[in-house]
Amino acid sequence: MKCIYCNSEAELTSSDIITYAITGAKLTKSFVCKTHNAFTNDNYEKKFVADLDFFRNHLGLTTRDGKPIQYKADISVDGTELHNVKISNRESLYAPKEVVAGFDDSGNKILMAPMEKLEKISKGKASAVDISDVTLHKTITADSFLGFHAVHSIAKMAYEWYCYVNNIEEFKAEYKDIVDYILGNNDGDFVDIIIDGNYYHAIDQLSEIGTNAFFQYDDVDGYRYVVFDFWKTIAYRVRICKLPHGATIDTKAFIFELYLYHIDESKSKTVFGAYSLDSKRKTAFVTIKPKNVTIDLWRNFVKRIEKIMSTMVLSVHTLKREVDELSSKLKKYDAGIIDVARLLGFEENNVVTTIEIISQLHLNKDKYDVTKSFNQNLPIILNLDSDTIARTQEDKMEFIKSLVAMDKENKLSEYIWNGIHVFNEIYENEMKLTK
Numbered sequence: 477m478k479c480i481y482c483n484s485e486a487e488l489t490s491s492d493i494i495t496y497a498i499t500g501a502k503l504t505k506s507f508v509c510k511t512h513n514a515f516t517n518d519n520y521e522k523k524f525v526a527d528l529d530f531f532r533n534h535l536g537l538t539t540r541d542g543k544p545i546q547y548k549a550d551i552s553v554d555g556t557e558l559h560n561v562k563i564s565n566r567e568s569l570y571a572p573k574e575v576v577a578g579f580d581d582s583g584n585k586i587l588m589a590p591m592e593k594l595e596k597i598s599k600g601k602a603s604a605v606d607i608s609d610v611t612l613h614k615t616i617t618a619d620s621f622l623g624f625h626a627v628h629s630i631a632k633m634a635y636e637w638y639c640y641v642n643n644i645e646e647f648k649a650e651y652k653d654i655v656d657y658i659l660g661n662n663d664g665d666f667v668d669i670i671i672d673g674n675y676y677h678a679i680d681q682l683s684e685i686g687t688n689a690f691f692q693y694d695d696v697d698g699y700r701y702v703v704f705d706f707w708k709t710i711a712y713r714v715r716i717c718k719l720p721h722g723a724t725i726d727t728k729a730f731i732f733e734l735y736l737y738h739i740d741e742s743k744s745k746t747v748f749g750a751y752s753l754d755s756k757r758k759t760a761f762v763t764i765k766p767k768n769v770t771i772d773l774w775r776n777f778v779k780r781i782e783k784i785m786s787t788m789v790l791s792v793h794t795l796k797r798e799v800d801e802l803s804s805k806l807k808k809y810d811a812g813i814i815d816v817a818r819l820l821g822f823e824e825n826n827v828v829t830t831i832e833i834i835s836q837l838h839l840n841k842d843k844y845d846v847t848k849s850f851n852q853n854l855p856i857i858l859n860l861d862s863d864t865i866a867r868t869q870e871d872k873m874e875f876i877k878s879l880v881a882m883d884k885e886n887k888l889s890e891y892i893w894n895g896i897h898v899f900n901e902i903y904e905n906e907m908k909l910t911k
């Protein structure tokens with residue numbers, strides 16, 4: 477084995493083909509030398525990933541040691557706008573153990589903390605704010621997805637993935653152009669954005685929020701490409717090399733083998749096709765250079781990216797993690813250590829959604845077919861048409877109101893425990909099925 481960037485046989489290190497920070501499903505191979513591993517990481521991936529912290533947190537990705545990912549966002553509290561506030565979850569905002577710091581519109585530093593703590597710091601200069609009406613917002617900037625660090629990171633992942641699936645274990649002359657681009661020696665147009673409605677229609681049926689999907693194909697323009705569909709938000713087409721001499725392409729039909737790497741660590745494969753309806757030689761997809769993406773086009777991508785915030789990816793594993801956390805909180809709630817607001821994670825989307833799902837499981841437990849998998853049962857129990865659950869803000873608020881009412885009547889604990897017990901039975905059943 478040699479380095480796929482320089483053919484060095486010395487100091488080969490394990491490369492994260494898909495940057496570990498953006499995937500649940502790890503994919504590694506020791507075919508990159510130490511120098512080139514550090515080069516792509518330091519020059520592109522660190523910055524690319526830092527820009528995505530907010531979305532990584534919402535997708536339930538964690539740090540290498542399992543902690544929630546911190547991010548910066550803007551919040552409005554009691555009429556004051558705070559910018560660049562470091563947050564890890566809603567609880568850190570509503571019931572801060574530490575001081576929450578941000579900047580106001582004029583750039584002054586603002587601190588938020590429980591009054592007794594703040595008075596010590598500010599020596600009486602602190603004023604009280606009402607935190608019952610905090611809203612959190614994040615501006616989605618095109619540069620995070622289309623800028624220099626993003627497209628170079630994407631090109632690196634596409635090239636390494638291509639080498640991985642094709643068992644390429646050395647640098648070859650035909651990859652000189654893409655390698656030079658990744659190593660910053662030339663700045664050609666190697667990465668394009670797919671803006672083809674037919675493509676997004678197809679991928680929407682096959683992929684899930686948070687899934688990274690890849691496929692390779694040869695196009696009529698004489699090039700071989702890898703398409704990297706990132707989190708089901710934006711699809712990047714990366715030019716890998718010229719087609720080998722004598723390669724033939726079917727201009728009427730393209731069949732793609734799609735590799736999917738999911739947020740819950742699982743991997744899967746499927747096949748899909750694109751058929752040209754006229755006989756003129758057209759490339760498989762309509763694409764555009766990242767720098768030519770207009771505001772109107774970008775708006776469509778923002779809509780896709782925003783789905784990350786309102787969606788919870790459902791798998792028995794992600795749900796197990798949430799249910800375990802909920803169980804330990806519920807014990808504290810039963811013991812009178814925490815109140816209903818803390819139990820609900822200050823209306824954290826995943827906490828509320830988890831309670832909703834497990835209570836549906838409890839309510840419909842007679843309909844659950846123990847011979848089938850969790851994901852086969854879910855659509856029937858929850859009336860869903862996919863493996864993600866998305867609720868409107870109004871639905872969520874109605875549900876929270878009903879939970880708060882149960883808290884007043886001392887019925888909430890039993891209601892949630894019922895759901896937890898049913899879920900744990902289902903989880904054990906699932907483990908038996910997959911053995």
Ligand SMILES: [Zn+2]
Pocket residue numbers: 479480481482483484508509510511512
């Ligand atoms: Zn190297």
